[in-house]
Amino acid sequence: xxALKKNGRQTVWFQNPPAIIAAASIAGSxxxxxxxxxxxxxxxxxxxxxxxxxxxxxxxMLQEAMQKVLEKAGLNFRDIDFMLAGDLLNQIICxxxxxxxxxxxxxxxxxACSTMYxxxxxxxxxxxxxxxxxxxxxxxxxxxxxxxxxxxxxELGVQRPMTAQWTVTGAGAVILAREGAGPVVTHAxxxxxxxxGQGDPNDMGAAMAPAAADTIVRHLLDTARQPDxxxxx
Amino acid sequence: xxxxxxxxxxxxxxxxxxxxxxxLRNVFxxxxxxxxxxxxxxxxxxxxxxxxxxxxxxxxxxxxxxxxLAAFLTGLGIYDEITRRAGAGSIVPITGFxxxxxxxxxxxxxxxxxxxxxxxxxxxxxPVLVFGMVAAWVAGIxxxxxx
Numbered sequence: 001x002x003a004l005k006k007n008g009r010q011t012v013w014f015q016n017p018p019a020i021i022a023a024a025s026i027a028g029s030x031x032x033x034x035x036x037x038x039x040x041x042x043x044x045x046x047x048x049x050x051x052x053x054x055x056x057x058x059x060x061m062l063q064e065a066m067q068k069v070l071e072k073a074g075l076n077f078r079d080i081d082f083m084l085a086g087d088l089l090n091q092i093i094c095x096x097x098x099x100x101x102x103x104x105x106x107x108x109x110x111x112a113c114s115t116m117y118x119x120x121x122x123x124x125x126x127x128x129x130x131x132x133x134x135x136x137x138x139x140x141x142x143x144x145x146x147x148x149x150x151x152x153x154x155e156l157g158v159q160r161p162m163t164a165q166w167t168v169t170g171a172g173a174v175i176l177a178r179e180g181a182g183p184v185v186t187h188a189x190x191x192x193x194x195x196x197g198q199g200d201p202n203d204m205g206a207a208m209a210p211a212a213a214d215t216i217v218r219h220l221l222d223t224a225r226q227p228d229x230x231x232x233x
Numbered sequence: 234x235x236x237x238x239x240x241x242x243x244x245x246x247x248x249x250x251x252x253x254x255x256x257l258r259n260v261f262x263x264x265x266x267x268x269x270x271x272x273x274x275x276x277x278x279x280x281x282x283x284x285x286x287x288x289x290x291x292x293x294x295x296x297x298x299x300x301x302l303a304a305f306l307t308g309l310g311i312y313d314e315i316t317r318r319a320g321a322g323s324i325v326p327i328t329g330f331x332x333x334x335x336x337x338x339x340x341x342x343x344x345x346x347x348x349x350x351x352x353x354x355x356x357x358x359x360p361v362l363v364f365g366m367v368a369a370w371v372a373g374i375x376x377x378x379x380x
Contacts, residue, residue: 052343053343148340152336152357153336153337153339153340153341153356153357154313154336154340155307155310155312155313155332155335155336155339155340156313156332156333156336156337156357157312157313157315157316157317157319157323157324157329157332157336158313158316158317158324159259159316159317159318159319159320159321160317161254162251162252162253162254163251163252196239196240196243196244197240197243197244198243198244198247203247203251206247206251210243
């Protein structure tokens with residue numbers, strides 16, 4: 001028998017769609033110069049953010065984003081049932097050290113680029129399942145910590161190929177709640193890992209595109225929606 | 234469709250639409266920068282020769298000076314900017330080797346002198362040294378038997 005709140009192969013739907021009642025973001029200077037620059041709550045020019053290491057800077061960004069979102073929602077940490085967060089570093093240290101400071105029951109996540117989405121999907125499931133009233137979700141990354149962990153030291157001279165990507169410096173946080181005003185989460189489509197054999201670490205786009213395309217198609221099939229249901233893909 | 238065929242088709246598509254590197258521009262800047270570094274090296278060498286060093290000592294002093302300059306520019310955050318344009322032009326000369334030692338030293342300084350700098354100093358230059366030593370050893374053996 002199919003699960004009660006599952007549509008098709010990969011999509012869950014929510015009986016009482018949880019609302020995103022608040023969101024906060026903080027970003028680095030390159031992101032601040034970009035087209036979304038005006039939308040961030042705070043732009044930090046210094047890649048060290050006044051700390052001794054980039055890792056500490058990233059952790060501080062996540063912590064400030066979390067505190068900011070609580071402030072925007074007019075809540076304090078006791079109002080939050082669970083916190084879901086992750087980042088790109090070993091042992092998801094930024095999320096862990098942030099959780100240490102907030103004293104909220106914590107589930108650490110690792111979904112690389114999909115961590116924020118993974119957190120929001122799980123938060124919606126927890127809330128609609130009746131296990132939580134409000135869930136805090138966040139994730140962070142930092143150009144320099146990611147380069148250091150996955151590629152080369154930042155001061156090493158390399159010629160970036162045309163397909164090289166640039167990891168965002170920044171952190172974001174949202175609060176999902178059973179009650180409240182804001183956009184609601186109606187469905188969540190969980191993607192599969194799809195490997196079409198792309199081996200170039202400097203071309204992540206080509207490696208990730210098949211899974212993204214598959215998830216989008218599966219979402220449309222599972223929800224019986226046509227592509228024109230959405231304004232933009 | 235079988236997975237292997239799908240992978241092949243996808244790979245062909247990626248290769249077709251992937252942006253191509255500007256080879257001519259890259260080669261041009263590599264030539265200019267590599268040539269410039271060599272020219273600077275020659276000037277330094279001539280200077281040491283004019284100060285009375287013999288050819289071997291002047292060569293060693295020139296290498297040391299170039300290594301110092303590259304390490305200094307790495308510390309100022311300039312060397313990686315040069316290489317972003319110049320590519321092999323500033324990776325292949327001895328200055329590139331200096332950059333590959335100083336960059337990890339700076340990066341891992343925050344993790345301490347022993348487990349940071351000490352442990353990570355050769356992360357980039359390590360292969361060059363390992364295979365350089367193996368090649369030197371093989372050449373030495375061959376020289377010993379066949380001279």
